[in-house]
Amino acid sequence: MTLLDTASTTSNDSGIPLGGPSLPQVRRLVTSIPGPKSQALLARKSSAVAAGVGTTIPVFTVAAGGGVIVDADGNSLIDLGSGIAVTGVGNSNPRVVAAVTAQLAQFTHTCFTVAPYDSYVEVAEALNRLTPGDHEKRSALFTSGAEAVENAVKIARHYTGKQAVVAFDHAYHGRTNLTMALTAKNMPYKSGFGPFAPEVYRAPLSYPYRDGGLDGVTAAKNAITMIEKQIGAANLAAMIIEPIQGEGGFIVPAEGFLPTLLAWAQANNVVFIADEVQTGFARTGAMFASDHEGIVPDLIVTAKGIAGGLPLSAVTGRAEIMDSSHAGGLGGTYGGNPLACVAALATIESYEEDNLVQRAADIGTLLTGRLNALRVNDPRIGDVRGRGALIAIELVDPATGEPDAALTNRVAAFAHAAGVLVLTCGTYGNVIRFLPPLSISDELLIEGIGVIAEALAAG
Template sequence: MSNAAVITPVGGPSLPQERRLVTAIPGPRSQELLERKAAAVAAGVGHTAPIAAVAAGGGVILDADGNSLIDLGSGIAVTSVGNAHPKVVEAVQQQVAQFTHTCFMVSPYESYVAVAEALNRITPGAFAKKSALFNSGAEAVENAVKIARKYTRKQAVVAFDHGYHGRTNLTMALTAKAMPYKSGFGPFASEVYRAPMSYPFHDGLTGPEAAKRAIAMMTKQIGAENLAAIIIEPIQGEGGFIVPADGFLPALLDWCHANDVVFIADEVQTGFARTGAMFASEVFGIVPDLITTAKGIAGGLPLAAVTGRAEIMDAAHAGGLGGTYGGNPVACAAAVAAIEVFENDGLIERARAIGVILQERLHALQAADPRVGEVRGRGAMVAAEFVDPTTGEPDAALTSAIAKQCIAEGVVVLTCGTYGNVIRFLPPLSIGDDLLNEGLDVVASALAAH
């Protein structure tokens, strides 16, 4: 934007924590950027909120027109510690001044090792662990599958209905939703199979019943002797924040261990205090063999990891894992600072407190409006599923209308779900109660208007 420099706000916690609309959304400066985007950026790269962001922090995003929007999405669960957190900013500035890259596979550096040590310590499991660092959640998932195949000397991999694992070729094969993630992009990687997920709102099964159904499918259609790994999100993200019934995940884990199958927990969206525990696996009392992480790990910088049992992680030969930018020193410095914030600044407790507000407010909406079919989630990862109250069928049109009105009124919300009928709430853990409640007021008003 030619005149974007007129606004030079300071980001981070110093931003006024308020919803403020000074123009319609998009305003003229944001619209100018959107026009440039349409001309310069590939059409396949979409966007949710039609704004040009210039600063963010606490619980708000400021656009180029001076509008201040309440952020209930955290860049899809990335800025959990808060955008431009001072400790992350300081760590990044110090590292940038020292060096920006050497490639860890060429000349190692301390911050990569420090991140690996921290992940080995804070992920579930008292056994010896090792980690490898990558750039994105999809890259972490690909490498977890590589490691599991190498360790087991088997090839088949099972993912689950409604699961989302990324946009690369292998992770598209693992992902359950065709549009917009898979349609027209095949053929996909082979030896990937899909098992039924526990979805209590729709299937009515107990956890053990749902696990028995999935295990029967895996046994009959694949055979444990051919199965290297299963990969599952403890709470599904893009699929609709689906929380499996109690007992489902432990039963799958027990079956995996009895059959030499690696259990991979995809905690890319659920990790780092988001669910009111450091990792969602802890919520369900499971200890995965491998965990993939990304999103919230580095306070907004691109970083991802695979962490797990040392004997599994060490299965890959030297040079078999890595990547030019994997474990970039600037991102690693940010991650060390962010993990320190997660551990020492009460963010797990804050996620639980946010969850109480979200659950109470959304359950009140559900009690008053039968179109809110279910409210579910853990901690600061909560969603509402919208349905036709007569048929119970998914209502994607209502969901889209609510989300668009919220954004127009200065509240950024994200939709999700296999059927596009879920609004997910992922506020930064730095958001204040007043701002969170104001954002939920806008959601309630949007629902009432439709």
């Protein structure tokens, strides 16, 4: 573990470090992780917060920006997680801060379904413009990714008059009752929380690293055969899929898989829903991951990177599908909150004006280059995959190819202790994912991957 320069960060009059671009972009450890202040806060957490609310790294944040997070003890950590792909434009992005500050002085809430405001409409217009396809679209705004997924399914069922929904192996769609049913992984997301919503079925995914190199078209036909035999197109309202699996392990389906599914769905009056909660908004080196294969979903679900850290989500889709619901059938008290809406408009402006789609692509080139170089000399790295600033390594037993969750946990723990925040994922718990903010510097990225190399060497 490297002990870096201990110079103080820029701070305000209260002594709390400022976030945003003013924050020094260095990894700096002044205490062990966690330090005494974070340990005290962890003790308070255990007494006040439900035990089911876990944390990835045992530190408490006081400032964040660029590519670093500063904790209560003054440690500055490299951020390779972005709050699970949320802060794509960075924490405390100046455009977002200015927009939210101005809105805060005007009003914080009226409920759009009671007394509407223009920023909600502007966000819907932006989403209709940005999402794949040039057909007429409509959007509805919500608060969380799971809430948007639930509404997408609700809309599809209402439009088709059918009930069944298909999700895919390794899927993650949320932790509410319906989205738990759609989610594949039992622990920690589903165990003990049933019974789950009915009429949810699962189909096989294309997983190139683990399905023997099966081509995408054949993999899709296998899934379609299962759907036709076990459910029947006449009963199927929707299929929902992440264009690149998130929690399931950053699995990129083989070429042809998604287009083949989409063509079948549209030929059978089945609504094709792309869950781009984690992959949307420049994250993959395109504005949406669907763009990589040229697919145009009927409905697209977005959240996470949409509003620079404020809670907002959306369903955007074909006008005839979105407009099929009766007035009052869609909504929610906080859906499209005005603070979140202006944050989204500023965030979208940053993606477009600050060339962040290209930045994500450049990050992907750097990450895959460095990680593949490690893979050449370390057979425990079974696969390097992903797109843009959404990259993962799958760690395995080199003798058998079996998932090595224990090694994955050791690597993550080493990185955290050394001041690098990384996230794990995967159905088998053996994937380390890299989701840096697009505002991070190349220098911090390279340093962060260097710590991962040290962790692997330490075993």
